[in-house]
Amino acid sequence: MSSAEGRDLGRALCIITGASRGFGRSVAKEISRLLKPGSVLVLVARSGDDLRALQAELAESEAGVAVECVVADLGRMEGVDSAVRTCKEAFSEHIEHIILVNNAASLGDVSRYVKSFTNMAEVDSYLSFNVSSSLCLTANILQTFPQRPGLRRTVINITSLCALQPFSSWVLYCTGKAAREMMFKVLAEEEPDIRVLSYSPGPLDTDMQMEARSKTADPTIKKSLSNMFTQGQLLTCEESCAKLMKLLLENNFISGAHIDVYDV
Amino acid sequence: MSSAEGRDLGRALCIITGASRGFGRSVAKEISRLLKPGSVLVLVARSGDDLRALQAELAESEAGVAVECVVADLGRMEGVDSAVRTCKEAFSEHIEHIILVNNAASLGDVSRYVKSFTNMAEVDSYLSFNVSSSLCLTANILQTFPQRPGLRRTVINITSLCALQPFSSWVLYCTGKAAREMMFKVLAEEEPDIRVLSYSPGPLDTDMQMEARSKTADPTIKKSLSNMFTQGQLLTCEESCAKLMKLLLENNFISGAHIDVYDV
Numbered sequence: 001m002s003s004a005e006g007r008d009l010g011r012a013l014c015i016i017t018g019a020s021r022g023f024g025r026s027v028a029k030e031i032s033r034l035l036k037p038g039s040v041l042v043l044v045a046r047s048g049d050d051l052r053a054l055q056a057e058l059a060e061s062e063a064g065v066a067v068e069c070v071v072a073d074l075g076r077m078e079g080v081d082s083a084v085r086t087c088k089e090a091f092s093e094h095i096e097h098i099i100l101v102n103n104a105a106s107l108g109d110v111s112r113y114v115k116s117f118t119n120m121a122e123v124d125s126y127l128s129f130n131v132s133s134s135l136c137l138t139a140n141i142l143q144t145f146p147q148r149p150g151l152r153r154t155v156i157n158i159t160s161l162c163a164l165q166p167f168s169s170w171v172l173y174c175t176g177k178a179a180r181e182m183m184f185k186v187l188a189e190e191e192p193d194i195r196v197l198s199y200s201p202g203p204l205d206t207d208m209q210m211e212a213r214s215k216t217a218d219p220t221i222k223k224s225l226s227n228m229f230t231q232g233q234l235l236t237c238e239e240s241c242a243k244l245m246k247l248l249l250e251n252n253f254i255s256g257a258h259i260d261v262y263d264v
Numbered sequence: 265m266s267s268a269e270g271r272d273l274g275r276a277l278c279i280i281t282g283a284s285r286g287f288g289r290s291v292a293k294e295i296s297r298l299l300k301p302g303s304v305l306v307l308v309a310r311s312g313d314d315l316r317a318l319q320a321e322l323a324e325s326e327a328g329v330a331v332e333c334v335v336a337d338l339g340r341m342e343g344v345d346s347a348v349r350t351c352k353e354a355f356s357e358h359i360e361h362i363i364l365v366n367n368a369a370s371l372g373d374v375s376r377y378v379k380s381f382t383n384m385a386e387v388d389s390y391l392s393f394n395v396s397s398s399l400c401l402t403a404n405i406l407q408t409f410p411q412r413p414g415l416r417r418t419v420i421n422i423t424s425l426c427a428l429q430p431f432s433s434w435v436l437y438c439t440g441k442a443a444r445e446m447m448f449k450v451l452a453e454e455e456p457d458i459r460v461l462s463y464s465p466g467p468l469d470t471d472m473q474m475e476a477r478s479k480t481a482d483p484t485i486k487k488s489l490s491n492m493f494t495q496g497q498l499l500t501c502e503e504s505c506a507k508l509m510k511l512l513l514e515n516n517f518i519s520g521a522h523i524d525v526y527d528v
Contacts, residue, residue: 077384114399114451115406120341123396124388130438135378142379166449166520175395175447182442185430187378190482211464218454256430 006249010152015087017074017134018104019043019216020050023158026237028054029145030245037064039203040090044070044083044104054129054131056096066090074104074137075129092144096152098225100250102134102180103158107208108172111215117171130176131223135183149194154248157184159198159258169217188256195255199244202261203216205234235261270513274416275300276361279351279405281338281398282368284309284472287422289318290501291365293325296507301328302355308334308347308368330354338368338401339393348404355409360416362409363512366398366444369423372436373471375479381435394440399447411457418512421448423462423522433481445522452520461517463508466525469498499525 012035018024024045032041043057045051048071052250117123130214135146138155145153157182162170163177180196188196188203203209203225213229216222243264247253276299282288288309295490296305305322309315312335319331334350335341372390383388400421409417426434427441445462452460467473467489477493492498507528510516 002326080384113454114447115455117399118403118407120344120392120396120400123399124392126386127391127395127443131391131443132384135381135387135435135439136384139379139382143382157283162448166446166453168450168453171399171447171450171454174450175399175443178446179391179395179439179443182427182430183378183439186432186435186438189430190377191379216513243418 008036009099009248010036010097011038011095012099013040013087013091013095013145014099014101015042015044015083016103017044017083017137019047020047020054021200022208023204023237023241024101024103025054026068026241027103027244028058030187030238031099032058032062032184034064034245034249035065038094039064040066040068040095042068042070042083042087042090044072044074046071048074068104073131075125077136080133080137080140083137084144087141088144091175096150097111098151098153099156100138100141100157101158102138103160104133104171105130105176107211108170108176110152110170110173110212113169113217113218118163123172126172127176127179131179131183135178141192142191142194152195153193154195154197155184155187156182156244157196157198161199161200161260163198163258167218167221169221185256192255195251197253198256198258198259200260201234201240201244203228203233204237204240206237209234267285273298273363273512275302275359276363277351277355277359278363278365279306279308279347280365281308281347281401283307283393284311284314284318286472287380287465287468287501287505288365288367290505290509291317292322292469294505296322296326296329298509298513299329303325304330304332304359306332306334306347306351306354308336308338309318309335310335315473327412330417338397339389340419343401344397344401344404347348347401348408348417351405352408360414362403362405362415362417363420364372364405364418365420365422366402368397369394369422370442371475372434372440374437374476375481377433377481387436390436391440391443395443395447398444402451406455406458414488416459417457418459418461419448419451420508421445421462422511423464425464425524427462427464427522431474431482431485433485433528449520456519458519462520462522464522465504465508466499467492467497468501468504470501470526473498
């Protein structure tokens with residue numbers, strides 16, 4: 001690792017999904033500080049208002065980084081296409097690093113147990129947004145920006161302990177996270193030139209955590225989520241994001257690995 | 265474990281998906297020998313001709329076991345509904361064991377790498393057949409036959425080493441198997457009265473293995489599959505199925521566990 005690699009992420013085109021809120025929003029803010037002038041941030045989310053507010057905030061603080069917003073539903077092919085089109089337009093020849101942060105995800109209905117998931121359309125829709133879209137966006141970005149000398153490529157998957165461990169009444173979330181993590185492990189096997197990281201940000205003080213705390217059907221898990229909240233054990237997005245930035249700057253993780261915030 | 269439990273699987277309603285060929289077909293044949301008279305086998309697959317041939321074969325050898333065929337595409341909700349309807353009709357009050365074998369699966373296109381999966385419809389369709397349908401069929405069966413005294417319930421997931429380990433050019437298969445395995449782990453967490461087993465049957469001498477051997481894009485994996493074949497290292501479905509039957513009869517696996525044929 002050269003010292004330059006340790007201080008910034010280069011002149012990058014950086015795509016962040018689910019960028020309007022929570023952890024994705026923090027990643028946008030933290031990563032923009034590590035990009036060299038001439039970089040572009042492409043922020044993708046469903047909520048246009050939140051995205052534009054973030055864009056305005058970033059425009060003030062990070063003068064040398066262009067910020068593009070893509071208001072799109074990644075659960076649909078048009079949404080993926082729209083994100084890819086913006087990246088193509090934003091790219092220029094002096095970009096030296098493509099960074100894709102697959103952060104967008106939904107919790108799924110945690111108020112019910114496995115035996116209630118009798119409707120295929122519900123499960124299909126969850127997997128489409130949480131698994132297929134992430135695979136297809138990644139594939140499209142890799143095809144749009146193929147391997148060439150002088151171009152680094154980094155693909156980040158925001159994962160969870162739920163990818164490794166089952167939690168009662170969280171079947172969609174656990175299944176989706178396990179699927180995604182395997183998908184990115186296969187990518188790491190296939191493309192040794194790409195740096196692939198599944199980062200588990202830990203229990204964060206976000207809207208999703210509040211949803212989990214209020215809706216989880218399993219009483220033991222619900223209690224434990226409430227306790228984490230009341231006892232101040234939730235991490236801020238900024239804290240966890242700082243660890244992710246450390247991993248990216250040091251850039252010596254094993255490609256495809258699952259790395260937990262508490263192990264950084 | 266009483267000795268009776270060790271000799272047979274009781275008077276059961278046993279549903280097997282993907283029963284027309286390969287491992288599913290072997291499971292149908294082997295398990296029917298372990299069912300008490302008055303049991304029902306419900307065989308589900310897309311190919312009606314193959315199913316009916318198997319039904320005829322079983323009718324001759326296993327006089328006391330009724331065999332129902334469901335010709336259905338489990339990638340569609342109607343297919344799941346049709347399988348569940350047949351099970352409801354076949355059930356009678358003297359059934360003492362519900363056995364669901366989630367065997368149906370497809371290999372996915374192994375001739376291509378992650379970066380080629382740019383089309384969401386293809387990935388959605390794979391996950392629908394291999395993940396959603398398995399979750400929804402299981403949920404429907406569990407709702408149709410809820411917990412009650414005197415009724416055992418066993419849910420089997422036919423898994424693979426690919427659920428645990430990434431293989432280059434096998435992204436759909438690895439992702440689907442990892443997703444399914446997690447899903448059944450969550451079920452095991454939620455329902456302590458249900459016996460849940462993810463059984464990995466090993467490299468089998470089946471049509472799917474032939475497809476894998478001929479189409480796999482990754483040259484190292486392709487070579488290794490060919491070597492297994494030419495060196496006679498593939499297991500017969502019968503050999504592997506015998507190990508699964510041993511596990512079911514002994515019935516002392518940890519619910520939710522992944523058990524590999526080579527560990528039995």
